[in-house]
Every structure is written in C-alpha cells, then in structure tokens.
C-alpha cells in the first residue's frame with residue numbers, strides 16, 4: 001500500500017482563459033503521491049484543461065504548477081502507433097529514458113506482463129480490442145516509472161464489463177507503483193470506485209471535495225453517490241440509492 005503523501009503533482013492559483021472566457025478560476029488542487037484524485041464536473045467545467053496544464057501541454061495560464069518528474073498521460077483513445085507492435089508501442093514510453101537496450105527490453109516485457117498482455121507482444125493495434133489497446137497505453141505510460149499518471153476519461157469508450165476489469169487493473173498498478181493519479185471522468189461510480197478524493201469542478205474551481213476511505217465501506221457508497229449528485233446539482237429524489 002502507498003505510504004507517502006509527497007505531492008506527485010499540484011496546481012496553485014491556476015487561471016486560464018480562452019477568448020476572454022474564464023475556464024480555470026484560481027484553481028488549487030494537489031495529487032499526493034500514492035493517492036488517486038478524481039475530477040468530476042459537467043461538460044465544460046475545465047477538467048481536461050486542468051489535466052493538460054499538469055501534463056505540460058498548455059503553458060498559457062496563470063498560477064504555478066508542481067510536478068514530480070515527467071508525468072505520463074493516458075487519453076480516452078489509446079493513441080497507439082498503428083504500424084508498431086504492442087511491444088514497440090510500449091517501448092516508445094522509454095524514448096526519453098536513459099537506460100541501456102537490455103534494460104529497456106526487460107522493462108517492456110515486465111510492463112506487458114503487468115497489464116496482462118503477455119503473449120500479445122507482436123500484435124498490432126488494429127488487432128487489439130478496446131480494452132487491450134488501453135492496457136497497451138497504460139503500459140506505455142508506466143514503463144518510464146512516472147510519479148504522476150494523468151488519466152483523461154481513460155475508460156469512457158469501453159463497455160461496462162471491460163471498464164470494471166480495467167478498474168481492477170488500474171488499482172493493482174497503482175498499488176504496485178505507488179503512483180499519484182489524476183483521473184478525469186464523467187462517471188460518478190467510477191470516481192467512487194477508484195478515488196481517495198473526488199473533486200467536483202464547477203466553472204473552473206473546486207466546488208466540493210468528497211473523501212472516500214479505503215477499503216470501501218459498502219454502506220458508505222450510497223452516501224457518497226448522493227453527496228456527489230447534490231454537488232453536481234443532479235436531482236436524485238426519485239431514485240432508490242439504498243445499498
């Protein structure tokens with residue numbers, strides 16, 4: 001289990017405007033090493049913009065960022081190189097890492113094993129299922145041993161069953177590597193299943209923070225769901241959320 005709370009990434013007083021419209025409004029957030037922080041919010045609330053700034057993909061903002069090393073990013077589409085095999089795509093994650101060939105080969109093989117793709121090293125992206133493509137994308141992200149993993153709706157395009165399997169995989173990888181993870185999602189249940197803290201973003205600021213204990217207490221899940229629905233302004237009075 002993760003033990004340290006050193007921040008893997010943070011935004012302090014971050015502001016961002018597009019065409020004169022404020023998208024991030026003095027946003028403060030911290031992703032402690034070894035914790036999963038989920039960002040929930042309505043479409044346009046600024047989730048992806050915050051993630052892109054942490055990823056170093058957007059420098060045109062106010063405020064400060066803190067990142068421990070080079071972060072890794074996984075998007076909803078796996079963004080694999082279609083003309084490269086699974087192994088070559090994962091090896092791509094080591095392009096900027098200064099280790100020898102043998103070490104790279106060993107690390108690639110280990111990561112492919114960890115994401116459950118042993119035996120598929122020679123497959124091309126066109127031959128993979130959506131879940132296998134995201135496993136490859138996760139392996140490529142983690143092979144460089146980042147402290148911070150940024151996930152932008154990583155399982156949004158997968159069917160419900162595959163998504164659950166990927167949740168289990170992500171939690172295994174998170175525990176083994178002691179990562180800090182920022183997860184951008186639209187899915188309240190996904191946020192509750194994975195995160196230590198869920199931040200609800202509204203007009204570019206944190207409107208609500210929900211802390212969720214591990215291990216999960218089944219009796220608390222309904223409470224967290226109702227609390228997050230309230231924070232999102234979603235009516236749930238007609239629904240039976242008893243567990």
Ligand SMILES: Nc1ncnc2c1ncn2[C@@H]1O[C@H](COP(=O)(O)OP(=O)(O)OP(=O)(O)O)[C@@H](O)[C@H]1O
Pocket residue numbers: 018019023041042043044045046047048049050186
């Ligand atoms: N490159 C850009 N140019 C102009 N406007 C942008 C740009 N990127 C984002 N925006 C605007 O900033 C706002 C926030 O976008 P962002 O993608 O961060 O929201 P989001 O919460 O991730 O939304 P979604 O859940 O739909 O992905 C939106 O109004 C969007 O149109």
